[in-house]
Amino acid sequence: MSAELDCDVLVVGAGVVGCAIARELSRHRLRCTLVEARADVGSATSKANTALLHTGFDAKPGSLEARLVRRGYELLSEHAPRVGIPWERVGALLVAWSDEQLTQFPAIIERAHANGYTAIQELSVGELYRREPRLGIGARGALLVPDEGIICPFTTPLAFASDAVSWGCRLLLDAPVTGLERAGDHWVAQLPGGRLRASWLINAAGLRSDELDRLAGHDRFTVTPRRGELIVYDKLAGGHVSHIILAVPTSTSKGVLVAPTVFGNVMVGPTAVDIEDKDDTGSTHEGLEYVLAETAKIVPGLADYEVTAVYVGLRAATEHSDYQLTVDAANGYACAGGIRSTGLSASLAIAEYVREGLAGAGLTLEQRQGLQPVSMPNLGERFCRPYTDGERIAADPAYGEIVCFCERVTLGEIRDALRAPVPARDADGLRRRTRAQMGRCQGFYCNARVTALLDELGAKL
Amino acid sequence: MKRTVAIVGGGPAGLAAATELRRMGVERVVVFERERDPGGIPRHCAHQGFGIRDLRSLLSGPSYARRRAQLAAAAGAEIRTRTTVTGWGTDGELELTSPTGRAEFTADAILLATGCRERPRSARLIPGTRPAGVMTTGTLQQLVHLRGVAVGSRAVVVGAEHVSFSALATLSHAGVRTVCMTTEQAHHQSFELFRMGARLRYGLRLRTQSRLTAIHGGTRVEAVELTDLATGDAELVGCDTVVLTADWIPDHELAALGGIDLDRATRGPAVDGALRTSRTGVFAAGNLLRGAETADVAALEGRHAARRIVRHLAGGGWPQRRLAINVQAPLAWITPNIAADDPTIPPRGVHLVRAATFVPDRELLVTQGDRNIWRGPVSRLQPGRSGTLPAASLAGIDPSGTAVEIRVSSPSGP
Numbered sequence: 001m002s003a004e005l006d007c008d009v010l011v012v013g014a015g016v017v018g019c020a021i022a023r024e025l026s027r028h029r030l031r032c033t034l035v036e037a038r039a040d041v042g043s044a045t046s047k048a049n050t051a052l053l054h055t056g057f058d059a060k061p062g063s064l065e066a067r068l069v070r071r072g073y074e075l076l077s078e079h080a081p082r083v084g085i086p087w088e089r090v091g092a093l094l095v096a097w098s099d100e101q102l103t104q105f106p107a108i109i110e111r112a113h114a115n116g117y118t119a120i121q122e123l124s125v126g127e128l129y130r131r132e133p134r135l136g137i138g139a140r141g142a143l144l145v146p147d148e149g150i151i152c153p154f155t156t157p158l159a160f161a162s163d164a165v166s167w168g169c170r171l172l173l174d175a176p177v178t179g180l181e182r183a184g185d186h187w188v189a190q191l192p193g194g195r196l197r198a199s200w201l202i203n204a205a206g207l208r209s210d211e212l213d214r215l216a217g218h219d220r221f222t223v224t225p226r227r228g229e230l231i232v233y234d235k236l237a238g239g240h241v242s243h244i245i246l247a248v249p250t251s252t253s254k255g256v257l258v259a260p261t262v263f264g265n266v267m268v269g270p271t272a273v274d275i276e277d278k279d280d281t282g283s284t285h286e287g288l289e290y291v292l293a294e295t296a297k298i299v300p301g302l303a304d305y306e307v308t309a310v311y312v313g314l315r316a317a318t319e320h321s322d323y324q325l326t327v328d329a330a331n332g333y334a335c336a337g338g339i340r341s342t343g344l345s346a347s348l349a350i351a352e353y354v355r356e357g358l359a360g361a362g363l364t365l366e367q368r369q370g371l372q373p374v375s376m377p378n379l380g381e382r383f384c385r386p387y388t389d390g391e392r393i394a395a396d397p398a399y400g401e402i403v404c405f406c407e408r409v410t411l412g413e414i415r416d417a418l419r420a421p422v423p424a425r426d427a428d429g430l431r432r433r434t435r436a437q438m439g440r441c442q443g444f445y446c447n448a449r450v451t452a453l454l455d456e457l458g459a460k461l
Numbered sequence: 462m463k464r465t466v467a468i469v470g471g472g473p474a475g476l477a478a479a480t481e482l483r484r485m486g487v488e489r490v491v492v493f494e495r496e497r498d499p500g501g502i503p504r505h506c507a508h509q510g511f512g513i514r515d516l517r518s519l520l521s522g523p524s525y526a527r528r529r530a531q532l533a534a535a536a537g538a539e540i541r542t543r544t545t546v547t548g549w550g551t552d553g554e555l556e557l558t559s560p561t562g563r564a565e566f567t568a569d570a571i572l573l574a575t576g577c578r579e580r581p582r583s584a585r586l587i588p589g590t591r592p593a594g595v596m597t598t599g600t601l602q603q604l605v606h607l608r609g610v611a612v613g614s615r616a617v618v619v620g621a622e623h624v625s626f627s628a629l630a631t632l633s634h635a636g637v638r639t640v641c642m643t644t645e646q647a648h649h650q651s652f653e654l655f656r657m658g659a660r661l662r663y664g665l666r667l668r669t670q671s672r673l674t675a676i677h678g679g680t681r682v683e684a685v686e687l688t689d690l691a692t693g694d695a696e697l698v699g700c701d702t703v704v705l706t707a708d709w710i711p712d713h714e715l716a717a718l719g720g721i722d723l724d725r726a727t728r729g730p731a732v733d734g735a736l737r738t739s740r741t742g743v744f745a746a747g748n749l750l751r752g753a754e755t756a757d758v759a760a761l762e763g764r765h766a767a768r769r770i771v772r773h774l775a776g777g778g779w780p781q782r783r784l785a786i787n788v789q790a791p792l793a794w795i796t797p798n799i800a801a802d803d804p805t806i807p808p809r810g811v812h813l814v815r816a817a818t819f820v821p822d823r824e825l826l827v828t829q830g831d832r833n834i835w836r837g838p839v840s841r842l843q844p845g846r847s848g849t850l851p852a853a854s855l856a857g858i859d860p861s862g863t864a865v866e867i868r869v870s871s872p873s874g875p
Contacts, residue, residue, distance in 0.1 A: 232583075236717050282590040285674065292586075304725075306710060309583045311591075387547065390563035397560035402545045405495055406714075408558070440714075442581035445496075447596065448603035451610065 007033040010198035014041040018204030019160035024351035026167040037176035042157030048313030053149040054345040061114035072349035086262040086380025092148035092244040101248040154432035162374040180215040209337025225314035228270025229287035237305035256294040264381035315340040327357030406439025465489040467568035472501020473756040474747025474763035475574035476529040479538035481767035490538040495545040500526025505602040514757035577748040580708040592678035613702030620706035621649035622845035650845025709752025726794035727751035734805035735769040765808035789868040800858040811849035816842040826870035830863040
């Protein structure tokens with residue numbers, strides 16, 4: 001490696017995939033830089049998805065996606081509890097609402113088996129309603145996928161980025177790559193703050209992975225953002241479903257799902273509409289009406305509860321059904337693009353795949369010793385939250401001062417989030433790290449206090 | 462009386478109840494307030510008009526909040542601030558979190574006075590992007606009056622109730638020009654004096670029958686889409702701030718966590734005239750019951766609850782039968798909304814009634830099964846402001862009978 005270069009590896013895009021790759025590479029004696037166009041890690045597609053940890057039972061057999069989701073599930077389900085990423089293996093129920101849908105069950109089971117997933121089983125209608133008594137009337141049968149789970153979409157990329165940064169990775173935020181050229185044996189990336197030279201370039205640019213791929217000299221795929229609108233119901237509705245309720249997929253969509261969240265809410269969505277604008281994360285009247293109508297059919301009792309949040313995510317869909325994951329040894333370029341909804345589940349496996357690809361291409365990877373993973377503050381409702389932890393409050397009264405009443409976020413947690421390895425820089429960053437203002441009042445009570453704390457504590461950084 | 466009463470919420474209702482309980486000789490009265498200062502919502506309502514009916518004074522919100530806290534403390538109530546009641550123990554004790562630690566509190570009676578809040582943008586399902594600059598009146602007032610921070614330059618105020626005009630005054634105080642105020646109703650729902658004052662003072666433009674149908678903007682609000690409900694025409698109005706006013710929801714979390722029945726219409730605990738909930742020993746008062754009334758109304762309910770709590774502690778019992786009083790559209794809700802088998806005159810001797818639209822014909826009919834209980838006028842039937850229905854009009858209800866319905870009695874109807 002040339003000492004004149006700024007880094008050995010430049011990872012572009014700090015979504016869940018880019019953060020996982022940066023973390024994986026930072027375990028080695030490498031100079032790694034992670035750049036992100038937005039103000040925070042995990043703040044585009046990674047923050048607005050269905051927050052599921054998939055087994056990959058329904059992936060296309062033989063595809064790279066099928067292989068990496070399955071491997072990613074193994075890795076992440078083991079990694080999450082070690083670092084404090086909330087995840088729960090609640091299981092999924094794929095529900096048929098018509099006889100026509102029922103006839104698709106054998107093919108779905110066959111596909112799961114082809115993907116190496118054999119725990120899938122058919123349930124009787126009686127058993128389905130015994131497990132989910134609040135399901136709407138008219139279900140004809142269900143498939144149980146016991147290993148599907150729910151995970152915190154905010155903590156996951158943050159945990160990866162926090163490890164990477166504490167292991168020496170440079171993280172540059174508000175740093176979009178505006179130009180790229182190959183200069184002999186290295187890349188020169190143009191950033192707002194100047195140029196960055198790197199031996200290897202890794203494209204994890206999500207919705208803009210096609211644009212970066214073209215800057216790198218290719219013309220292989222085009223991202224068409226697929227908009228998904230989701231509605232989150234109040235925590236008081238938390239008991240309405242205990243499994244992830246999946247729909248029988250059609251040719252165009254996996255359908256609307258209803259799932260508990262690790263925060264204790266119930267989530268319904270997403271819609272699936274192809275759009276043009278990669279920044280158009282607005283919700284629509286039609287989309288919300290559709291989600292409400294599906295809610296009324298699947299779990300009608302939810303209509304009696306307040307809506308806590310509405311959010312919109314854009315999946316990086318391409319004209320290809322599989323991930324656009326390639327390693328080009330001759331040019332020091334790897335592309336992890338076209339990754340849609342399964343990126344969260346597959347993230348650690350994608351990182352492993354890229355690392356192996358780089359090693360195969362001749363990059364020297366020497367493991368660093370004594371690396372400790374970070375411990376993330378728990379946001380999951382099923383695990384111990386600071387406000388319930390008497391010993392912790394006794395040791396530091398800031399964990400007993402609740403600032404955000406709806407989500408019971410304490411002063412101690414807000415302070416910690418502003419001092420973390422990858423700190424919150426604004427109210428949105430604080431939301432994803434602590435859930436402050438993410439509850440049912442959306443800041444009616446605590447917005448002014450949280451704003452003041454951001455100024456007071458944030459200024460001391 | 463060697464008894465302990467716990468009050469959850471140190472706003473007008475909770476503090477007034479605490480004062481009255483101590484004055485009536487209850488030995489220990491503890492108010493749990495999660496904010497750093499007691500007083501509730503009036504703490505950040507800088508305008509005048511507080512304390513008229515309960516304190517016979519005319520005070521600003523912050524002065525009223527301080528006065529209420531002083532009265533409770535002087536009467537000997539213990540006010541524990543920065544203390545959140547997070548849930549219920551298995552034997553009905555309250556679970557507390559505060560900087561002094563995690564604790565449980567056992568009381569002989571509990572009053573829930575947790576107040577209400579305005580629904581946020583998400584709960585109103587307003588489509589569009591999610592830029593900064595969209596807030597409720599509560600947030601606006603805290604930012605301006607408690608923190609003194611800048612909020613924007615051009616605002617659209619959604620809603621035309623009392624609180625909406627309060628938002629208007631706060632915006633003006635903060636140097637923000639209000640481009641327009643918009644309501645889906647045919648008319649504003651406040652005092653005509655307020656509307657005229659706002660037009661003269663701020664040049665206010667009021668759009669009626671107009672719905673906020675989208676919010677546009679990148680990092681900051683740039684415009685809102687207002688749709689005329691009569692014609693369906695949509696218009697973009699430029700602004701950098703959107704204040705979502707009113708659309709109240711009781712802060713019923715603790716009540717719900719305690720398994721207390723909520724009234725479907727008010728979303729607050731269902732209570733009888735004594736403000737008793739479905740859970741023995743637990744009372745509810747103030748804006749938790751149905752959303753915002755003025756602070757003095759909430760305080761008088763707190764005082765009423767205190768007197769009924771004392772009677773309960775003296776062995777007054779709990780109703781065996783509780784029958785729900787239902788309303789039919791265009792009526793929105795009634796409170797108190799339970800007929801008990803040991804009836805009690807409600808606070809101020811009246812039930813509060815609200816309608817979802819302006820109802821010109823203010824004649825109500827109360828029926829139970831095929832029996833007409835009462836027919837007569839109500840003082841007001843509109844959104845945003847309550848009418849009063851004298852307690853005597855519901856006195857004929859049989860609490861062990863069938864469902865009670867209240868509806869607007871059309872001139873041609875039964």
